[in-house]
Amino acid sequence: MKSNPMLLRVLVAGVGCAVLGACSTLPPYSRPDVAVPAHYAAAPGWSDAAPADQTPRGPWWTVFNDPELDRLEARVDVSNQTLKKAVSQLQQARALADYQQAGFWPSVTAGVAQSRARTSQNVLGHSLAGKTVPDYSAGLSASWEPDLFGRIGDAATNAQANAEASAADVEAVRLSVTSELATDYFNLRSLDTQKNLLDDSVSAYAAALRLLNQQLANGAIDASAVAQAQAQLESTRTQATDTGAQRAQLQHAIAVLVGEPASTFTVAAREQALSVPEVPPGVPSRLLERRPDIAAAERRVFASNAQIGEARAAYFPNLVLSASVGLESTFFAPWLSAPSLFWSLGPQLAATIFDGGQRNDTLKRARAQYDGSVADYRQTVLTSFQQVEDDLTSLNALADEAQSQRRASDAAALSLRLTTNRYQAGAVSYLDVVTAQTIALTNERTAEQIDARRVIACVQLLVALGGGWQDTASALASAK
Template identity: 35%
Template sequence: MKKFLPGICITMLLSSCMVGPDYKPIAVTIPQQYKQAAKPQPGWKIATPADTLDRGCWWQIFQDPVLNDLEAQLNITNQNIASVAAQYAQSLAIVKEAKAALAPMVTGTISASRQKPSASAFNSTSGTGTGGVTPTNGSGRSLKPYSTYIISFNASWAPDIWGAVRRVVEADADVAQATNALLAATRLSAQATLAQDYFEVRTLDNLQSVLDQTVKDDRKLLHLIKLRYQYGIASAGDVLQTQSTLENAEVNAINNAIARAQYEHAIAVLMGIPPALFSIDPKVTTLKPPIVPNEIPSELLERRPDIAEAERQAAAQNAQIGEAVSNFFPVLTLTGAGGFQSNIFSKLISSPASFWMIGAQLMGTLIDGGLRRAQLAAAEASYDQAVANYRQTILNAFQNVEDGLVADRILRKEEIAQRHAVNTSRAALRYQLENYKSGTVDLTTVLVAQTNYLTTEQYEVNVVGRQMVTVVELITALGGGWDVNQLFNPPASPSPYFKN
């Protein structure tokens, strides 16, 4: 054993080496504030993905109990989240599988057999054979059956001298982290989609109330026109025109109900529930978009899981460069075997029945037609692509936030202007209706004023609904809300599988 000790020590020492470049965080300079923020501030900082920071229950900012209940259930029953969660579990198992290649492989075998050789195969053999077999001496008589008992152990180990296996483990761990980020992105996307669809439903509920009231008002107006027609004040054309306006209003109310049902079905699917078993009670709701802070630090953006996913993919591609470099070096494999073999069971565990073997193999590729160089070039190009994707993901994230900020600011101004338009059109309708009753204007003037009022009222409802959806989009773009207190929460403990 002493003669093998120096070789074992050298092998262990070499196993601490690892070829290929070590991963260094990608330098991306980002602004500390946004152009469209109410109070932009100059300054730049280095991007550092922080997807482990707590996003909290960001939807609670809307203070809607129904939405809160739906979001809580979504995290449990959404099938897209469940699918990616299973993918994440699979990636963790792959990391374990890759780590197993660092350890020796030992197998054991226990076998027992009894056999009778063919007499014709030994018709030229004389004397007594081993293991209790007595061959024939040409007489052609059958040989005696004999038994064989074997207990054996085989071991093999390929020391990771150049770090090829460790690079595989590193890459698989980075992929697992990327999958974990994908899980967070899927969860955030599902939460945001649910919130958007829910506010679409509430917007349509409010719009349904407006349309139903319009139908009631048109019916009252039709009743008035019919009375005036009976007294000869209005014409038959006025009755038909008012009847047509009423029927159009009824059609709009029906179409609105169709759109609401479709959004409700979409929410049911998000919840993992068949649409036939799910419903949201209609309710007129005063939608109040939360106020976006004047200052939003760009650090919040670093919680976006898609940024973390892109960064981890780049790290995985970097590890694969080291794996490609290791292919240029030979692979050392140490093997050994030993055990006992006997034809007599009682003498199986004995010194004469023992056997052993130990050996080593060094194997490397001599000529491959440029295959390894091509593989290395491909790995380096894949890393460059991953770096570009990471930087582009950050740029896209800033665009999403800037778009959300400007949309929120403009929609708030639009909502104020639209509210004034509704008040003005309502007053104009009342004024023209009184003039019609007094005979100073015709019915067409009243219907035009009524249509204008309905249009402005519908637009006001839609603007508020768009505000709610825009705020959800902004929250999603920021990675889950704008609470700066979340920046100082300690990150979750990393999984032990992520240790390279």
């Protein structure tokens, strides 16, 4: 069998290009350095961290042991529209990554055609002048661009890094939505407790007002005591109404987060003591590695680095190998016979000689974008440490506030009892009773509000740590 020299030369060129495809203009990449503290100021036993968001998070809200909250959080993945949008963006990024990966493979097309053509009879020197010629053809054509200088590989790396960043964005959105839901839920439960406290106070004040009206009718007291009691009753009713309105707004916000119309969604009122789970002592700041926003920022730095590689590759020529084969005949009968065979095979090398500086400007832009991505990454890390410090400080301060406020509430309750006894003994006016009642009610509400702030600060700490501290023992042990 006689060999075709042209075919051999093309095959040799293809092998050479495949070898040269190992060359790449992609700059070496390493995660940008960032200054991190050796420990947190509010928790000296904690150590430093670096991004590793693949560590399992688990349902972080289960540390509160609230079945109703667990049920609501489970609906976020199913119905929340913000999260669905983030997932759709992730799917787009993954599709683009697959599209860029497909660039490593040749493209093949196939076609079948039938046509009739007539050449003008007035064309001189044309053998087909004035004739109508039918044409039957079928063929395959293929083209392949070897990744000679890494342009395709850099584009695929860029797309894959952006897809990974989008996956981290989904986790960041999920973390944000679930934390917002938990915050609204605990605020709602706090308002339930405050509403019950106000309703009980309204009932007590109404009973006291009826008693004072009887005493006024009997001439035992003057009208000022009745007026004071009436003012206190209506003021407390106003507070109860306002608390109910705030609760309704929080219920509407929760409805949106779980993907249900506010008009059809309800959370049954329930008085509930809010308890703060204990933050395990010595939890390492390695948990900060799981923050998805840090992972997304780091992946975008890597994607920007790949863009520099793409911009560098534009300075080098592109090589395209193409081939085609098929059957073509003027008559249909011999169309499928060997003489109808045609084929072509050959390389094409093309390079841009002059573009007015566009490639240089593109490279400058890619480098500037990389610098911006590095700054975003470092700022994200610094902000994350600030958030953890803030939340730890808040938890420590609110724990002290809760203790002092409970003592204040107990003292106000004792003062109310003593003042009521003195009033009944005729030693003080009813104004003193009203004042003592107002102080006692205010202190009880303040104590409940501090408890809610403590729980919410705990939620924020769980989120700042990247999604809780549970389900990490094995991961941390394997990392040692």
